Amino acid sequence: MGFREKLLVCATIESETKEEMVKSMEIAKEEGADLVELCMESISHISDVELVLKQRTLPAIVSFSKTKIVVLHDFMLMVGSSVHNFRLNSQKISCKGDSKHKCLQVLRLAVELDVEFVEIDFELASDMINEVMQKRENSKIIVSSYVKCGIHSKEKLGNLLICLQSTGADIVKLVTEVAYITDVAPVFHVLTLSQVPVIVRAVGDRGLISQLLGPKYGAFMVSGSLGGKSIPGLPPLLSIKNIYKLDNVDVDTKVFGVVSNPVGHSKGPLLHNPAFRFCGYNGIYVPLLVDNIKEFLRVFSCSDFAGFSIGLPHKEAAVACCDEVDPLAKISNGEEPNVSPIAGRLFVLVGAGGAGRALAFGAKSKGARVVIFNRNFGRGESLAQAVSGEALPIDHLDAFCPENGMILANCSAIGMEPDENLRSYDLVFDAVYTPRNTRLLQEAVEVGVTVVSGVEMFIRQALGQFKLFTNGLAPEDFMRKVVLEQF
Numbered sequence: 441m442g443f444r445e446k447l448l449v450c451a452t453i454e455s456e457t458k459e460e461m462v463k464s465m466e467i468a469k470e471e472g473a474d475l476v477e478l479c480m481e482s483i484s485h486i487s488d489v490e491l492v493l494k495q496r497t498l499p500a501i502v503s504f505s506k507t508k509i510v511v512l513h514d515f516m517l518m519v520g521s522s523v524h525n526f527r528l529n530s531q532k533i534s535c536k537g538d539s540k541h542k543c544l545q546v547l548r549l550a551v552e553l554d555v556e557f558v559e560i561d562f563e564l565a566s567d568m569i570n571e572v573m574q575k576r577e578n579s580k581i582i583v584s585s586y587v588k589c590g591i592h593s594k595e596k597l598g599n600l601l602i603c604l605q606s607t608g609a610d611i612v613k614l615v616t617e618v619a620y621i622t623d624v625a626p627v628f629h630v631l632t633l634s635q636v637p638v639i640v641r642a643v644g645d646r647g648l649i650s651q652l653l654g655p656k657y658g659a660f661m662v663s664g665s666l667g668g669k670s671i672p673g674l675p676p677l678l679s680i681k682n683i684y685k686l687d688n689v690d691v692d693t694k695v696f697g698v699v700s701n702p703v704g705h706s707k708g709p710l711l712h713n714p715a716f717r718f719c720g721y722n723g724i725y726v727p728l729l730v731d732n733i734k735e736f737l738r739v740f741s742c743s744d745f746a747g748f749s750i751g752l753p754h755k756e757a758a759v760a761c762c763d764e765v766d767p768l769a770k771i772s773n774g775e776e777p778n779v780s781p782i783a784g785r786l787f788v789l790v791g792a793g794g795a796g797r798a799l800a801f802g803a804k805s806k807g808a809r810v811v812i813f814n815r816n817f818g819r820g821e822s823l824a825q826a827v828s829g830e831a832l833p834i835d836h837l838d839a840f841c842p843e844n845g846m847i848l849a850n851c852s853a854i855g856m857e858p859d860e861n862l863r864s865y866d867l868v869f870d871a872v873y874t875p876r877n878t879r880l881l882q883e884a885v886e887v888g889v890t891v892v893s894g895v896e897m898f899i900r901q902a903l904g905q906f907k908l909f910t911n912g913l914a915p916e917d918f919m920r921k922v923v924l925e926q927f
């Protein structure tokens with residue numbers, strides 16, 4: 441911890457040709473990168489490597505990794521034998537001789553050209569570390585290790601860190617495969633332990649928070665992708681700079697996020713992060729791709745993980761994880777129906793998941809009669825029972841037209857095709873908010889029906905969440921403005 445004056449933002453560049461690499465460096469500069477990582481393994485000729493390095497327009501890390509070759513188990517055998525004896529038995533490396541040869545050429549050249557950072561893959565070229573250390577002038581040496589998917593305990597990663605540090609590296613880098621988001625927790629732990637600056641990267645979609653939250657734990661650098669491209673586990677540079685503003689993240693930053701699966705569609709980060717800044721609140725809101733919510737809440741239980749929005753498919757499981765549940769979120773059908781525009785109406789609900797459930801109880805509490813269509817009929821039936829309503833098979837929906845003035849609410853995860861009888865509804869609501877104007881809503885408007893978009897639900901939920909997150913008021917005008925501009 442404490443190695444960083446200013447967080448470095450690095451653009452990872454993996455191009456096949458020198459022209460592409462040079463072009464990518466330009467884009468990286470435009471997008472505000474402080475430096476670039478030039479992954480040289482795909483550039484075939486050493487003369488091209490030289491050319492790219494000479495033309496660099498930003499400080500660079502030169503890396504060459506024949507990664508993914510050592511499983512954690514092998515590595516730990518080695519660590520177990522001696523922390524200081526980091527020379528690998530060459531048989532353990534399944535990389536071809538020419539890769540190794542090329543790697544050595546690239547690293548030597550980088551040192552000769554005095555490139556700012558030279559990264560040595562520990563498994564591939566630990567025997568080069570001393571040579572490079574001696575020959576370098578100003579280059580900083582990064583010693584990196586790639587850890588295959590496995591159980592990354594704090595102890596194992598801690599030992600690996602000690603091992604990498606003991607090489608005399610200026611900076612160490614740990615790249616880990618993760619199967620679940622909870623596997624990132626030991627990576628954060630390692631960040632807080634290190635005696636030298638550390639770069640971490642948890643690979644894959646579930647590893648994204650290693651970049652977004654790394655700065656909270658003292659990461660000295662984060663990596664991002666170029667041109668808004670999505671590379672699993674790497675946030676786009678533009679979002680690092682403009683949405684998350686990771687420069688501002690520090691040890692006191694409170695973590696919030698949307699727990700969902702999938703989660704990539706969520707616009708929550710676009711809304712909550714600017715709202716935190718608007719209020720001067722030190723918080724960050726990130727997408728959290730969670731497979732098991734109970735496990736997620738167990739692992740990230742410290743008070744710095746301060747609040748979550750819950751999306752599909754975790755809504756109901758989340759309630760079961762809570763110590764206290766707001767009466768409204770419980771099965772609260774004790775509420776007196778008050779006079780509401782939907783009182784007495786037929787409320788046709790499609791989808792009986794978490795959001796559908798909330799709407800069914802909401803409608804019932806406002807005095808509506810609820811009819812539920814759900815793909816899984818049994819699930820629809822049990823929700824219908826809970827709200828004293830009726831469940832019908834999903835294929836009856838199109839022909840369903842017992843009366844006029846009904847209300848249609850789509851809460852099905854996969855969206856809904858418009859049906860024949862849209863005219864018999866007075867109001868159509870679609871919980872889907874991307875796109876803002878779904879086909880269902882468009883066609884409802886065409887036949888003159890009033891519509892409510894999922895965006896309105898999204899905003900109102902976000903306002904409620906933000907109040908709880910910050911223990912204060914949500915800046916409603918500002919948040920509505922953000923939604924209008926961004927969505």
Ligand SMILES: O=C1C[C@@](O)(C(=O)O)C[C@@H](O)[C@@H]1O
Pocket residue numbers: 698700705706707708749750751752795901902
């Ligand atoms: O289900 C959703 C959608 C959401 O998860 C999102 O960010 O997309 C936000 C949640 O508040 C909401 O309940």
